Amino acid sequence: MNPNFQPDRHEIPVRMNQAENRRFRRQSLLRAAIATVARYDIQGATVERICAEAGASRGLIAHYFESKEELLLAALEDWFQSAIKIKRDIAKDKSLSAEQRIRQIAASNFTAPSYSWENAAAWQAFTNASRYNLAYADSIRSASRKVRRLLKPLFKRAARKHKLKIKAGFAASSLYVLIDGLWNSLATGKDDLKVGSARKVCDKFVDGWFVKNQ
Amino acid sequence: MNPNFQPDRHEIPVRMNQAENRRFRRQSLLRAAIATVARYDIQGATVERICAEAGASRGLIAHYFESKEELLLAALEDWFQSAIKIKRDIAKDKSLSAEQRIRQIAASNFTAPSYSWENAAAWQAFTNASRYNLAYADSIRSASRKVRRLLKPLFKRAARKHKLKIKAGFAASSLYVLIDGLWNSLATGKDDLKVGSARKVCDKFVDGWFVKNQ
DNA sequence: TATAAAATATTGGACGATCATCATAATTCT
DNA sequence: AGAATTATGATGATCGTCCAATATTTTATA
Numbered sequence: 001m002n003p004n005f006q007p008d009r010h011e012i013p014v015r016m017n018q019a020e021n022r023r024f025r026r027q028s029l030l031r032a033a034i035a036t037v038a039r040y041d042i043q044g045a046t047v048e049r050i051c052a053e054a055g056a057s058r059g060l061i062a063h064y065f066e067s068k069e070e071l072l073l074a075a076l077e078d079w080f081q082s083a084i085k086i087k088r089d090i091a092k093d094k095s096l097s098a099e100q101r102i103r104q105i106a107a108s109n110f111t112a113p114s115y116s117w118e119n120a121a122a123w124q125a126f127t128n129a130s131r132y133n134l135a136y137a138d139s140i141r142s143a144s145r146k147v148r149r150l151l152k153p154l155f156k157r158a159a160r161k162h163k164l165k166i167k168a169g170f171a172a173s174s175l176y177v178l179i180d181g182l183w184n185s186l187a188t189g190k191d192d193l194k195v196g197s198a199r200k201v202c203d204k205f206v207d208g209w210f211v212k213n214q
Numbered sequence: 215m216n217p218n219f220q221p222d223r224h225e226i227p228v229r230m231n232q233a234e235n236r237r238f239r240r241q242s243l244l245r246a247a248i249a250t251v252a253r254y255d256i257q258g259a260t261v262e263r264i265c266a267e268a269g270a271s272r273g274l275i276a277h278y279f280e281s282k283e284e285l286l287l288a289a290l291e292d293w294f295q296s297a298i299k300i301k302r303d304i305a306k307d308k309s310l311s312a313e314q315r316i317r318q319i320a321a322s323n324f325t326a327p328s329y330s331w332e333n334a335a336a337w338q339a340f341t342n343a344s345r346y347n348l349a350y351a352d353s354i355r356s357a358s359r360k361v362r363r364l365l366k367p368l369f370k371r372a373a374r375k376h377k378l379k380i381k382a383g384f385a386a387s388s389l390y391v392l393i394d395g396l397w398n399s400l401a402t403g404k405d406d407l408k409v410g411s412a413r414k415v416c417d418k419f420v421d422g423w424f425v426k427n428q
Numbered sequence: 429t430a431t432a433a434a435a436t437a438t439t440g441g442a443c444g445a446t447c448a449t450c451a452t453a454a455t456t457c458t
Numbered sequence: 459a460g461a462a463t464t465a466t467g468a469t470g471a472t473c474g475t476c477c478a479a480t481a482t483t484t485t486a487t488a
Contacts, residue, residue, distance in 0.1 A: 137402070
């Protein structure tokens with residue numbers, strides 16, 4: 001049922017002191033929030049369900065977060081931070097050409113740990129909610145900008161190597177819009193798309209930017 | 215505030231008989247449902263808000279639909295039916311080449327009446343909800359299949375003209391996934407994308423399919 | 429055509445269910 | 459023992475549905 005199941009504390013045999021316990025509980029709640037949002041959407045992610053997923057009782061959220069809203073926002077930002085880190089690492093990898101880095105960043109969106117059905121589904125839920133929730137909107141806009149800032153110089157350099165003139169910012173944007181579409185499609189299953197195909201679509205799209213005009 | 219405002223019955227001076235009135239009320243509720251879902255998401259589209267948007271009282275939904283859920287589903291299917299009709303008409307247009315038809319169908323997603331912020335936002339809300347609502351999932355899967363069935367033969371014919379071998383079904387899928395991503399981006403505004411740019415991204419993507427391999 | 433009766437349309441209040449938050453109690457750790 | 463952590467019941471708010479009442483249109487009748 002739930003591929004990314006987080007065992008609750010009863011299944012953790014190791015003894016933890018309070019500080020460790022606190023970190024563990026917090027992290028459990030963050031992961032449980034993502035998992036629950038993925039399966040039930042934002043409004044379906046009730047305190048009851050999130051806590052059940054985290055193996056805790058209903059009242060615990062209040063002890064670790066100001067409110068349910070604050071937990072969800074923290075979960076979104078926590079997840080995004082780890083997602084951008086993976087991309088930054090690839091962007092800095094000097095053993096790869098700029099074009100290779102672009103392709104690898106794109107591909108990383110369809111490989112664990114960045115990709116999982118849970119992450120795709122939760123991302124879809126949060127972006128959807130960002131239409132009426134200003135906090136999510138801000139967080140997601142900032143996330144989008146960070147990714148574009150990462151990709152733009154790579155597109156610029158890759159184009160120079162190909163002796164092409166392209167609008168690097170536009171290329172970066174559109175690649176990420178495509179990846180978003182692929183994530184949504186994978187999250188809902190509406191187009192019978194497989195993860196492997198998603199990778200191919202990205203590669204084909206990048207091809208398009210580095211081909212000479214006819 | 216609401217660009218697609220439907221005037222309520224008090225602003226309609228013409229006398230309507232019961233049959234006309236019934237059609238008008240039903241249609242008002244369907245449009246109001248889309249508009250409200252666009253602005254407030256599915257769970258935020260309360261009976262109160264939908265009816266206010268339609269210029270009716272809270273109880274009226276029960277008179278025209280089995281339940282709120284049934285209204286939302288009817289609104290989704292009603293909207294999709296008009297959207298697919300526009301695409302079918304383009305697909306049948308013999309004055310255009312297959313490739314031109316593909317481009318025009320793609321472009322129609324970014325021109326009124328198929329495109330409006332309201333439609334994009336509501337579509338995003340429904341696809342998002344399709345993860346946990348089976349009725350939406352079925353409806354959307356069927357919609358997706360219809361569009362792919364429309365595009366696939368066009369890609370096949372266009373490729374033949376270009377003397378290329380492509381996977382037409384794959385091309386059709388991926389074009390529609392891209393369009394979905396563009397709609398979501400426009401609905402949320404997260405990537406600062408404009409409608410005009412969305413059209414260009416589509417064109418660039420279609421280019422990619424009809425370019426000789428290097 | 430006028431009018432009564434029937435059918436249909438519309439309204440808004442009541443009810444029951446769900447949920448986040450809060451207060452308080454119980455438990456565990458230091 | 460005292461502090462931190464965890465559990466549970468109570469409370470108030472929100473929402474969909476149902477229902478009784480009121481209003482309007484249509485049909486039947488003379």
